[in-house]
Amino acid sequence: MTQSRQPASRAFDLQGHRGARGLWPENTLAGFARTLALGVSTFELDCAVTREGVAVVSHDPQLNPDHTRDTQGRFLESAGPRICTLDCADLQQYDVGRIRPGTALAAEFPDQRAVDGERIPRLAELFMLMSQLSDSSVRFNIEAKLFPLQPELTLAPEPFVRALVEAIQSTGFESRSTIQSFDWRVLRIVQELDPGIATGALTDQQPGDDTVLGDQSGPSPWLGGLDIHDCQGSVPRLAKASGAVNWSPHYLDLSGALVREAQDLGLQVIPWTVNDPGDMRRIVSWDVDGMITDRPDFLRAVLQELGIGVPQPVAGAVAAARD
DSSP states (O other): OOOOOOOTTSOOEEEEETTTTTTSOTTOHHHHHHHHHHOOSEEEEEEEEOTTSOEEEOSOSBOOTTSOBOTTSOBOSSOOOBGGGSOHHHHTTOBOSSOOTTSHHHHHOTTOOOOTTOOOOBHHHHHHHHHTOTTOOOEEEEEEOOOTTOGGGSOOHHHHHHHHHHHHHHHTOGGGEEEEESSTHHHHHHHHHOTTSEEEEEEOOSTTTOSSOTTSSSOOTTTTTOOGGGGTTOHHHHHHHTTOSEEEEBGGGOOHHHHHHHHHTTOEEOOBOOOOHHHHHHHHTTTOSEEEESOHHHHHHHHHHTTOOOOOOOTTHHHHHHO
């Protein structure tokens, strides 16, 4: 059995990706409630912003036909409207509680249990649900989904980020929230608007999805003007320069040496998105500070196997979501 060197007193940040999309519909109130009843320390979730400037919980800038149905219960035939062109009332017409059968998404998450009737929630609704659970200390790792190479998909960075910050401030969740993004313009704007909200630097160096672009001259358009060549080619140094508290790399980009380098710089290391128990054991052995996963049930089992404490389930979470 692989043993972690992580001290028993150090809490491991078990983050449920999009709630826990391997188990329940992603980024839905029903999914978050069931994930809390399972036991996680942090919800990882994604946000878009509507036409009237309201932060809503959605990974996709457009309605996704793989899990979106219309008022007649029919799955969309293709990508739907951009969320930034719709009002909150428009979004309530769509049901996002079930994966479309026969899709690659359905094959990837065969254990996901449908919850029909789930709508795209406002971020404030999620905070209000958590406020009903006085014994809940769950945190929120909120990804701002902006696309510097496709700016037409969303509102501009400043009004987008302002909507997120205002939703957090209006519900008093600043100390329990982190805003993360692959688009590091977001991090700078958050730091200017409310330094009390932590920021997280997301990176991806996988082929076809590279946001760091260390093999090109000049800065990547994803990094808010920062350039890895000014950081001795080091992604941890680059993340530190962003002002972020957390560095969240693609798990395949990570190594034990990079974890140590980042932690020596004062960063917490929370890789994404790790779903295989073997990968979980290997990465936990590097003493990462946490992990983002679609299967928090698998990660809980791995942590318990390694003698690392896991978050307590929250009684009443599912019932609160139904009220």
